[in-house]
Amino acid sequence: MIAFNKYYNQFNLISISLVVISLFFLVFKGLNFGIDFKGGTLIELRSADQKINVSSLRDNLNQMNLGDISVKNFGNQKDFLIKFENNDNKNVIEEIKINLDKSFGNNFNFRRVENVGPKVSAELLKSGVIAISVALVLMLIYIWIRFEWQFSLGAIIALFHDVIVTLGLFSLLGLEINLSIIAAVLTIVGYSMNDTVVIFDRVRENLRKYSDIKIFELSNISINETLSRTLITSITTLLALLSIFFFGGEILKGFSLAMIFGVVFGTYSSIYIANTILVRLNVSQKTILKEDDKI
Amino acid sequence: MLYFSKLRIIFISLISLLFILFASSNLFKFSNELLDKKINLGLDLQGGSYLLLEIDNTPVIEQKLQNLSITLKNYFKEKNVRISNLKFKDQKLSFSVNDEFKNLVLEEFSDEESDINPYYQRFKSHQLDVVEENNVFTINYSKQGIIEIKTSSQDQALEIVRRRIDEIGTNEPNILKRGNDRILVELPGLDDPMRIKSLLGKTANLTFRFVTNDTEDSFGAEKLQYEESSEESMVSKRIILSGDNLLDAQPRMNNESNETVVSFTLDRVGAKRFGKATSTGIGKQLAIVLDGKIISAPIIRDTIASGSGQISGGFTFQSATDLALLLRSGALPAPLNIIEERTVGPDLGQDSINAGMIALFIGFILVILFIFIKYKVFGLITNIALIVNLFLLIGVLTIFEATLTLPGIAGIILTVGMAVDANVLIFERIKEELRNEKNNLIAFDSGYTKSRTAILDANITTLLAAIILFFMGSGPIKGFSLTLGVGIFTTLFSVYFIARLLTVLYVSKNREKEGLI
Numbered sequence: 001m002i003a004f005n006k007y008y009n010q011f012n013l014i015s016i017s018l019v020v021i022s023l024f025f026l027v028f029k030g031l032n033f034g035i036d037f038k039g040g041t042l043i044e045l046r047s048a049d050q051k052i053n054v055s056s057l058r059d060n061l062n063q064m065n066l067g068d069i070s071v072k073n074f075g076n077q078k079d080f081l082i083k084f085e086n087n088d089n090k091n092v093i094e095e096i097k098i099n100l101d102k103s104f105g106n107n108f109n110f111r112r113v114e115n116v117g118p119k120v121s122a123e124l125l126k127s128g129v130i131a132i133s134v135a136l137v138l139m140l141i142y143i144w145i146r147f148e149w150q151f152s153l154g155a156i157i158a159l160f161h162d163v164i165v166t167l168g169l170f171s172l173l174g175l176e177i178n179l180s181i182i183a184a185v186l187t188i189v190g191y192s193m194n195d196t197v198v199i200f201d202r203v204r205e206n207l208r209k210y211s212d213i214k215i216f217e218l219s220n221i222s223i224n225e226t227l228s229r230t231l232i233t234s235i236t237t238l239l240a241l242l243s244i245f246f247f248g249g250e251i252l253k254g255f256s257l258a259m260i261f262g263v264v265f266g267t268y269s270s271i272y273i274a275n276t277i278l279v280r281l282n283v284s285q286k287t288i289l290k291e292d293d294k295i
Numbered sequence: 296m297l298y299f300s301k302l303r304i305i306f307i308s309l310i311s312l313l314f315i316l317f318a319s320s321n322l323f324k325f326s327n328e329l330l331d332k333k334i335n336l337g338l339d340l341q342g343g344s345y346l347l348l349e350i351d352n353t354p355v356i357e358q359k360l361q362n363l364s365i366t367l368k369n370y371f372k373e374k375n376v377r378i379s380n381l382k383f384k385d386q387k388l389s390f391s392v393n394d395e396f397k398n399l400v401l402e403e404f405s406d407e408e409s410d411i412n413p414y415y416q417r418f419k420s421h422q423l424d425v426v427e428e429n430n431v432f433t434i435n436y437s438k439q440g441i442i443e444i445k446t447s448s449q450d451q452a453l454e455i456v457r458r459r460i461d462e463i464g465t466n467e468p469n470i471l472k473r474g475n476d477r478i479l480v481e482l483p484g485l486d487d488p489m490r491i492k493s494l495l496g497k498t499a500n501l502t503f504r505f506v507t508n509d510t511e512d513s514f515g516a517e518k519l520q521y522e523e524s525s526e527e528s529m530v531s532k533r534i535i536l537s538g539d540n541l542l543d544a545q546p547r548m549n550n551e552s553n554e555t556v557v558s559f560t561l562d563r564v565g566a567k568r569f570g571k572a573t574s575t576g577i578g579k580q581l582a583i584v585l586d587g588k589i590i591s592a593p594i595i596r597d598t599i600a601s602g603s604g605q606i607s608g609g610f611t612f613q614s615a616t617d618l619a620l621l622l623r624s625g626a627l628p629a630p631l632n633i634i635e636e637r638t639v640g641p642d643l644g645q646d647s648i649n650a651g652m653i654a655l656f657i658g659f660i661l662v663i664l665f666i667f668i669k670y671k672v673f674g675l676i677t678n679i680a681l682i683v684n685l686f687l688l689i690g691v692l693t694i695f696e697a698t699l700t701l702p703g704i705a706g707i708i709l710t711v712g713m714a715v716d717a718n719v720l721i722f723e724r725i726k727e728e729l730r731n732e733k734n735n736l737i738a739f740d741s742g743y744t745k746s747r748t749a750i751l752d753a754n755i756t757t758l759l760a761a762i763i764l765f766f767m768g769s770g771p772i773k774g775f776s777l778t779l780g781v782g783i784f785t786t787l788f789s790v791y792f793i794a795r796l797l798t799v800l801y802v803s804k805n806r807e808k809e810g811l812i
Contacts, residue, residue: 044643093489094489109640109642110487110638110640111639111640111642111643112637112638112639112640112643113636113637113638114636114637114638115633115635115636115637116634116635116636117632117633117634117635119349119634120347120634120635124769127767128767130767131763131764131767131768134763134767135759135760135763138759138763139756139759142755142756142759146752179768179769179771179772180702180771180772180775182768182772183702183764183768183772183775183776186760186763186764187709187757187760187764187779189760190756190757190758190759190760190761191713191757193753193756193757193760194713194716194752194753194754194756194757195753197749197752197753197756198720198749198752198753201748201749201752202749205745225727226723228723229716229719229720229723232669232715232719232723233713233715233716233719235665236662236665236666236712236713236715236716236719237709237712237713237716238712239658239661239662239665239712240658240661240662240708240709240711240712240713241708241709241712242658242661243654243655243657243658243661243708244654244658244705244708244709246654246657247650247653247654247657248650248651248653248654248704248705248708249646249647249650249651249654249701251339251647251701252650252651252654252701252702252705255702255705256705259709
């Protein structure tokens, strides 16, 4: 049996610092919102001419006065991702097409064009925030119904930890936040909850089974009993996610990366956050006594 | 937990086979209509354009208020109520009345049977908001009145948008209402939406009006620019003909001038008016105005009584074709703005499908190998259940002809990764039970029973997340929540029926064996 409970304090400190650092980044560095949430235009180009590179493309586009424009390679040398704020210039894509054909010859394939107006992006951001909030609240309520409030609190703190630290890491690394990241965060919420619930379920069962063991020891027993399941499920989920990350194409990279972070944090938080909250709230056999009739 | 009746075994096998059949109908063509269903590919996989249009209702509301001012004038005249200072300013209509009429006017507006201010019983609201202050009435549309206007202009716009898109002939367009002032257009297989965008961006409000030098024209006049140059002309506000009077419009080659023109045919009323105008107006210039710009302003040389004519204006064949199309399909009630556009080319779509399939295949193999190494025989059972699960998932999506998107494929891969969780929970539990219980059957039975609440809780939480995503997300993301959510149900089926059935069969044959798992 691994003595997870020996390090409860240390890991709690680490978690608190991680959350504080993440919040610091979120507040001061902010998130790198993609056009979904900021508005603007995105163009994915493939060039047939090997000689065309990011700087020649950027120089050319800069002459068009499109404002702050970003040009990057996308996955490989011949694919480019162009992003700029589009201030109501409706025919800009056609203009870019004409301009590029004129300058580089008919060498470009416009693989993807996305244009999101300011009104829509504001709405998407709002609905993303609402979706995550609703998810957190629903989880809170669900656990409250299934367990006691102490469990609910533990689970929700673990969730906040996972979401904040994942977003903090995205802020630190400057990775783009788009609609699929919101989907990833929501799935992380579901996954982390899933992990936490399995351990909580065992804690509750053990509370009934051992009437004389204190929660500090009991939580450790429960973690150990469910440990191999926690690890195996995390591994298979990570295998699936790594496969998406490496083989699923550029578009799914951000999504799978967010999920990978989330699964790692989620697994960690079920062990070191959700449980320590139970310990700190001094959950005991008495806590679940009244709820026994419920099941 | 460990007993399966013959009937149930047959039932489970039949269901599994049925879904495998449905799943495979994506690969083969079935002659049977019931079976011949396919998963739809989302725009991000098959390529295509997604356009979100917003109707700019401000001019419509303005126009309605202006029309209302005439109605009001006549209405109160009939009732012998004198109103003065009727004006339209800041999106509001205002007028003043003398003290004696004040209450009468107020009554007219607040009467639930009122003709001038209809009352919507259902919403408990009048069409207009009326404010009176010092005998000055200010009138504006109420919230409900505006909703009414928006809904009706959305209905009209939807119809026109549909006609325009149908005229171009793209395959299976999807045109839907969103809210009360938006229209969503999905155009599968279209990789260059430029033409459609420019066609949808035009209101196509066509009018025939005389060019006038008389600024005192009784209908008023306005200065309008030419489409092709920066020249301007004064044009009367009196409308001789509008696009509503057109029966047909076609691009034509004019043999005399060797130029592309748009020829049009008028309805009976239009032909009559056109004949009258051209007979009285010989020598005058008739401006053809489209969306506030003059296309051309030919001089009338003869009376045109045939009810048909030509519009010239330096068109290319393409622009003449587009104009004819716009005129045929009619004018939009209000301008449309494209507020969101997402276009994916067909080759990127195919690349995404390929990448998604490779990722699914590799992810699947990795998970299967890992589980097999970890659990041997039971790993095999889990893996068989996992394969059936995949077929079930694809089968369900096929039956409902659901839309598969790239994030949707990610959802399937993720389901593969997470689906083993339930079996892992069960097997780990059985292992624990076996430590204290020597009887295999009892240990397996209690393993299944005791792990049930944890499995249920764990899946419900994921399902909650998927449901929220389904209702909040759009397009591709909806596809993700769909596969994730459906995946939970197919997983539970495959775990509790397929895997459990196989486990039962294996364990009952090896009930005496030690170290079974």
